[in-house]
Amino acid sequence: MHHARTAVRTARRRPRFIAPLLLSCLLLPGIALARPAATPVALQQEATRLAALLPGDLGAMIVHLESGRSVQVNADRAFPMASTMKVPVAVHILKLVDEGKLTLQQQVTLGAEDVYPEMGGPMDTHLSAGSAITVRDLLHMMITVSDNNATDILIRLGGGTDAVTARMRALGIDGLRVDRYIWELLANYRGNDASQAKPMGPAEYGELSRSPRSEELRRSHTNTWNADPRDTSSARAMALLLQKVWKGEVLAAPTTAVLQDIMGATRTGSARLRGMLPKATPVAHKTGTVGDVINDVGVITLPDGRGHAIVAVFVQSRASNEERDAAIAQLARAAHDYFLFVP
DSSP: OHHHHHHHHHHHHTHHHHHHHHHHHHHSTTOOOOOOOOOOHHHHHHHHHHHHTSSSEEEEEEEETTTOOEEEESTTSOEEOGGGGHHHHHHHHHHHHHTTSOOTTOEEEOOTTSOOTTSSSHHHHHOOTTOEEEHHHHHHHHHHSOOHHHHHHHHHHTTOHHHHHHHHHHTTOOSBOOOOOHHHHHHHHTTOOOOSSSOOOHHHHHHHHHSOOOHHHHHHHHHHHHTOOTTEEOHHHHHHHHHHHHTTSSSOHHHHHHHHHHHHTOOSOTTTTTTTSOTTOOEEEEEEEETTEEEEEEEEEOSTTOOEEEEEEEEEOSSOHHHHHHHHHHHHHHHHHHHHHOO
16 A cells, blocks of 8 residues: 555656656757647548549649648649749749849840740730830739740740759759740640751741641640640649748749739639639639640638648649639638638
């Protein structure tokens, strides 16, 4: 009985030594008791469920910027980026600005071969050889209205496609590659083997874009383009790039703000990331659309100081535009609501 009372007294005294020990660990330099980000199980289940509703393939990565909590669906598969490739192009150009190799106010004078017809965007409609435009305006048109001619001019100004991919590697972004100019990518989509080694000028591209194709030939060209490993990214790689940019780990503060402001003014794809969010929710994003591919990648600012949700979604499906848009919008809304209500 005496031994039992001693054991009880000893057991009761033990906690007195545990608390000071924990406190000393917290105070000692070099010792941290970091709590790992909890996996948002409910959001993971919902993202998986929503992705399964869409016929075809979907890759998604959702990250809460401040806490690091994340969910993923097929996040390591390489998908065609389509125009979401303009995000790494913009990052590369702004990095050159940080390095003093370019300036945002720098004027670019357009040459006769700089504007390809029927590629989409205001440059083809409103500008011609001899027009001058600043680097910042090129960035703005490339992102906000997805102007393809502005993209190609910026890629060339930045040293070419290889320079963009090399920049991504230097920033620690794997699983994302930029291989082609837009004129090249779209010519390949139409079954033409144009390349930087076998270039196609604006006049020839215009003829190709207007040439009729049977539905069978269109489907064959699309299937070949879908399977091409060039100009692809995983959802994880794109989300990591956005995460690094938003954390200020890639660009200087002024150029970070430029990219955030421009992406926040995007006018395309209103039914995708923005589609089901509460009205006036700030979303900085970039869309991409080619054939079966419908993408949207960006950062949602949550209300009430809840932080930011990075959402990168790539879709490759023969479903309707409305169904594919809705798949992206539903994932964005799920992310928004989860991180809002489970801070």
